[in-house]
Structure formats: structure tokens, C-alpha cells
Amino acid sequence: MRVLIVGGTRFVGRHLTEAVLAAGHEVTLLHRGRTNADLFPQAVHLLADRNEDLSVLAGHEFDATVDVTGYHPGQITSLAEALGGRGGHYTFVSSVSAYAPPTGPGFTEAAPLLEHTGPVEGVAVTVENYGSLKVLCEQRARELFGPDVLIVRPTYVVGPWDPYGRLDYWAQRLARGGQVLAPGDPALPTQVIDARDQAAWMASMLGRGGVFHTVTPSVPLADLLDGLAREFAPAGTELTWVDDAFLLEHGADSGMLPLWGDGIAADYWVGAADPAAALAAGLVTRPVTESARDLLTVGLPDRLLTPDRESELLMAWTRRS
Ligand SMILES: NC(=O)c1ccc[n+]([C@@H]2O[C@H](COP(=O)([O-])OP(=O)(O)OC[C@H]3O[C@@H](n4cnc5c(N)ncnc54)[C@H](OP(=O)(O)O)[C@@H]3O)[C@@H](O)[C@H]2O)c1
Known part of the structure; x- marks a missing residue:
């Protein structure tokens, strides 16, 4: 053709x-x-x-x-x-x-x-x-x-050459280990497509x-991040869930923290689309861990949360809670 x-x-x-x-x-x-x-x-x-x-x-x-x-x-x-x-x-x-x-x-x-x-x-x-x-x-x-x-x-x-580094960020952040800031509602319905x-x-x-x-089948954001952590994170890695209001108050957005819904309520969110029609038409999706494996060493866009900023946010969150 x-x-x-x-x-x-x-x-x-x-x-x-x-x-x-x-x-x-x-x-x-x-x-x-x-x-x-x-x-x-x-x-x-x-x-x-x-x-x-x-x-x-x-x-x-x-x-x-x-x-x-x-x-x-x-x-x-x-x-x-x-x-x-x-x-x-x-x-x-x-x-x-x-x-x-x-x-x-x-x-x-x-x-x-x-x-x-x-x-x-x-x-x-x-x-x-x-x-x-x-x-x-x-x-x-x-x-x-x-x-x-x-x-x-x-x-x-998601995948190689993503200008937003969405899955790249989570693959590399979890692989670094330590205390990881996890954004918003752990139940947020989440989907990606390689x-x-x-x-x-x-x-x-x-x-x-x-x-x-x-789309891939929808999963809670916590399941997606836990799955990546099981695959790539060193022992002792801990996810700390920080709530939407706190993140918004501190100027965070989904450009910095990919896959976060920017505080939109889970039932208003578009991360639970039915994949059935495309699957029936032949779409084959790889596991998200497989997509992430290819992103462990790629360069990250500047826009993403830096380790220093993440530490500041986590300290402020701990003081507050
Ligand atoms: N990334 C996501 O998560 C996501 C999710 C849902 C939907 N989408 C959709 O996916 C598409 C984004 O794809 P992409 O940017 O990665 O596509 P791409 O086709 O890989 O890159 C954009 C292309 O458009 C060309 N271009 C930009 N402005 C142009 C213009 N005025 N005239 C002619 N060519 C122009 C660019 O080349 P030059 O700069 O050389 O012109 C480049 O080749 C969008 O439709 C977006 O809405 C993306």
C-alpha cells in the first residue's frame, strides 16, 4: 500500500x-x-x-x-x-x-x-x-x-522516545529505590499503551x-506501581502515597508526576476505558513491566520530578501528617 x-x-x-x-x-x-x-x-x-x-x-x-x-x-x-x-x-x-x-x-x-x-x-x-x-x-x-x-x-x-517520559520516570524511580513518592489516589484507574x-x-x-x-486493561495505579516495584526496585523500597490536595497545594502536576490524575476524582477519570473492541480487532498489548524494562536507561525530560524536589515534598508530607 x-x-x-x-x-x-x-x-x-x-x-x-x-x-x-x-x-x-x-x-x-x-x-x-x-x-x-x-x-x-x-x-x-x-x-x-x-x-x-x-x-x-x-x-x-x-x-x-x-x-x-x-x-x-x-x-x-x-x-x-x-x-x-x-x-x-x-x-x-x-x-x-x-x-x-x-x-x-x-x-x-x-x-x-x-x-x-x-x-x-x-x-x-x-x-x-x-x-x-x-x-x-x-x-x-x-x-x-x-x-x-x-x-x-x-x-x-508509553515506550521509547516518549517526550513526556511517563513510564520512563516510574521505571527509573522505582529502580533507584528508597522512599518513593506515589501520587494521589492509589485506586485511580490507570491504563497505558505501548x-x-x-x-x-x-x-x-x-x-x-x-x-x-x-489501551491496556485498567488497573489501580497502586497495582501498576507495585508491579513495577516488584520487578525493578531494590529491597527496602517503600511507596509513600501523598494525597491530591497536598500535591496540588505544593505546585505538583502530572507533567512532574506522570500517570497522576492531577487530583481529578477517580470516577471522573478516563483511565478505565474498555479495551474489548481493539482486542477483538487484533490489538496485542505487552505487559507494562516489559515496556518499562526498555526504559530503565533512557534520558529523562527535565520536566519530571527531581530527586531533590521529591525529598522536599516527602519531608513536608511527613511533617504535615
Ligand atoms: N502521547 C500520548 O500519551 C497521547 C495520548 C493520546 C493521544 N495522543 C495523540 O498522539 C499524537 C501525538 O503524537 P506524536 O507527537 O508523538 O506524533 P509524531 O507523528 O511522532 O510527531 C509529531 C509529528 O508531527 C510533525 N508536525 C508537527 N507540527 C506540524 C505541522 N504544523 N505541520 C506538519 N507537520 C507537523 C512533526 O514533525 P516536524 O516538527 O518536523 O513538523 C512530527 O513528525 C497526537 O495526535 C496526540 O493527540 C498522544
């Missing part, structure tokens, strides 16, 4: 590009040439900013287009216009953030979605508007590419439609 990937060089899309190439397809990447532009010399690279002129697509024809990097519906419109019906089957990477809370445990792809309020095009993407903008993108995708589009709604994506598993499945779905969560 001739496959156009919009994006494809950073993390989610980078693994997708690898998987689509490994499946033997011809790949064309559309990106600006800013992020890892020297990757994938075997692919055709079309350089363009999707928010500007997409005339580089003129004369190209594809059997499938996978849009990894759409955040505003206008980007779907301009892509559809530039492809002029030559894009083949269309896949859009959305998010479980598209759901309207409360989601409830085991919610399916039919659960109610967010409604967007406020400006749409040109507006900066924030935690507040990200999910509802994804909903608008999904709607636009169906309008312009037809009802048989593939909509992928991932939970937290970018490589998602990518392999998406490559197998080229040309097929539907809406799917790409």
Missing part, C-alpha cells in the same frame, strides 16, 4: 512509521522537517507546515492516510482539500480525552463525548480544550473522508474503519 503519514517522526507517529515500513508498505511522511528529520531515509519526505501551504501533496496519490498530528478541525479540512480525494482510507489519532466525564468504569467507544465551547481555529491547545478539539476533528474527519474512517483513541502512550503495540495494530488496520480505544 502507498501510505501517507502526517507527522511520523517524534513518538506515536515515529513508531507508526516503523511499523508501516516493517509491514512492507511504501511510506510518505508529511512534516515540517524540524523533528528528527533525518529519520526514515527509505520514506518519501514531503516538507510542509500543515497550517500553511499543502501544495506539496499535489500529484501524489495514496491508498491510506494516517493523521497523527491533528489538533484543530481546520487542519483536517485543509488536508482533505489538498488531497482532493487522492488520500485513500483515512485514520485519525484522537484520544480518550475526547470523552465527557464522568466516564465510569469500562466505558465503551459509544460513551458521550465532550462538547466544545469557545474559539476553535488558531486557539492554543491546552489541557482544557484538547479533548473537545479532538472531538471536532473526529467529526470533521467523518464529514470529509466518509463514515468508514478509523478513529484511534489512545490512553497514555507505542509499539499501538503502532503494530494501526499498521494492521490500514484500510479498516471504526472507533477504538488503544
Whole structure:
């Protein structure tokens, strides 16, 4: 198949590009040439900013287009216009953030979605508007590419090259041992998806439609961290659970403490999506400990909680309690 990937060089899309190439397809990447532009010399690279002129697509024809990097519906419109019906089957990477809370445990792809309020095009993407903008993108995708589009709604994506270092942080923190700050509610429903598993499945779905969560089965956050601790932590490691209110008061956020829900109540949280549809469609997920094993020695983003800051927070927590 001739496959156009919009994006494809950073993390989610980078693994997708690898998987689509490994499946033997011809790949064309559309990106600006800013992020890892020297990757994938075997692919055709079309350089363009999707928010500007997409005339580089003129004369190209594809059997499938996978849009990894759409955040505003206008980007779907301009892509559809530039492809002029030559894009083949269309896949859009959305998010479980598209759901309207409360989601409830085991919610399916039919659960109610967010409604967007406020400006749409040109507006900066924030935690507040990200999910509802994804909903608008999904709607636009169906309008312009037809009802048989593939909509992928991932939970937290983890694995090599994750710019947020989500599972990287926990694998490395638990491997260091000692007193480990564990954030928020130990019962918080938690899911991740290894970018490589998602990518392999998406490559197998080229040309097929539907809406799917790409998630592993939901577990309490405590089970996920305990599982990693059993696998990687030295003897004597102890998890100290610090409550949401304290963390929020002390300026913590989920960029520093990945997989934490930033204090959102567990029954409003999106970490309990039903994986059944994607599993029935062939998604195979590796154990989270296996994903974590590959992240023990990678570099971590600066944004994550530092050992010094963690010690300060733990001392303050102990004094307080
Ligand atoms: N990470 C998660 O936990 C998570 C969870 C749920 C959903 N998602 C979704 O997964 C996707 C994120 O994937 P990723 O960033 O890792 O994807 P990626 O496809 O690996 O990287 C982003 C790509 O987009 C290109 N790009 C960025 N801005 C562009 C523009 N204006 N015009 C053309 N190309 C542009 C970048 O290259 P250049 O910089 O060279 O242009 C890069 O190739 C998003 O749709 C996100 O909503 C992620």
C-alpha cells in the first residue's frame, strides 16, 4: 500500500512509521522537517507546515492516510482539500480525552463525548480544550473522508522516545529505590499503551474503519506501581502515597508526576476505558513491566520530578501528617 503519514517522526507517529515500513508498505511522511528529520531515509519526505501551504501533496496519490498530528478541525479540512480525494482510507489519532466525564468504569467507544465551547481555529491547545478539539476533528474527519474512517483513541502512550517520559520516570524511580513518592489516589484507574503495540495494530488496520480505544486493561495505579516495584526496585523500597490536595497545594502536576490524575476524582477519570473492541480487532498489548524494562536507561525530560524536589515534598508530607 502507498501510505501517507502526517507527522511520523517524534513518538506515536515515529513508531507508526516503523511499523508501516516493517509491514512492507511504501511510506510518505508529511512534516515540517524540524523533528528528527533525518529519520526514515527509505520514506518519501514531503516538507510542509500543515497550517500553511499543502501544495506539496499535489500529484501524489495514496491508498491510506494516517493523521497523527491533528489538533484543530481546520487542519483536517485543509488536508482533505489538498488531497482532493487522492488520500485513500483515512485514520485519525484522537484520544480518550475526547470523552465527557464522568466516564465510569469500562466505558465503551459509544460513551458521550465532550462538547466544545469557545474559539476553535488558531486557539492554543491546552489541557482544557484538547479533548473537545479532538472531538471536532473526529467529526470533521467523518464529514470529509466518509463514515468508514478509523478513529484511534489512545490512553497514555508509553515506550521509547516518549517526550513526556511517563513510564520512563516510574521505571527509573522505582529502580533507584528508597522512599518513593506515589501520587494521589492509589485506586485511580490507570491504563497505558505501548507505542509499539499501538503502532503494530494501526499498521494492521490500514484500510479498516471504526472507533477504538488503544489501551491496556485498567488497573489501580497502586497495582501498576507495585508491579513495577516488584520487578525493578531494590529491597527496602517503600511507596509513600501523598494525597491530591497536598500535591496540588505544593505546585505538583502530572507533567512532574506522570500517570497522576492531577487530583481529578477517580470516577471522573478516563483511565478505565474498555479495551474489548481493539482486542477483538487484533490489538496485542505487552505487559507494562516489559515496556518499562526498555526504559530503565533512557534520558529523562527535565520536566519530571527531581530527586531533590521529591525529598522536599516527602519531608513536608511527613511533617504535615
Ligand atoms: N502521547 C500520548 O500519551 C497521547 C495520548 C493520546 C493521544 N495522543 C495523540 O498522539 C499524537 C501525538 O503524537 P506524536 O507527537 O508523538 O506524533 P509524531 O507523528 O511522532 O510527531 C509529531 C509529528 O508531527 C510533525 N508536525 C508537527 N507540527 C506540524 C505541522 N504544523 N505541520 C506538519 N507537520 C507537523 C512533526 O514533525 P516536524 O516538527 O518536523 O513538523 C512530527 O513528525 C497526537 O495526535 C496526540 O493527540 C498522544
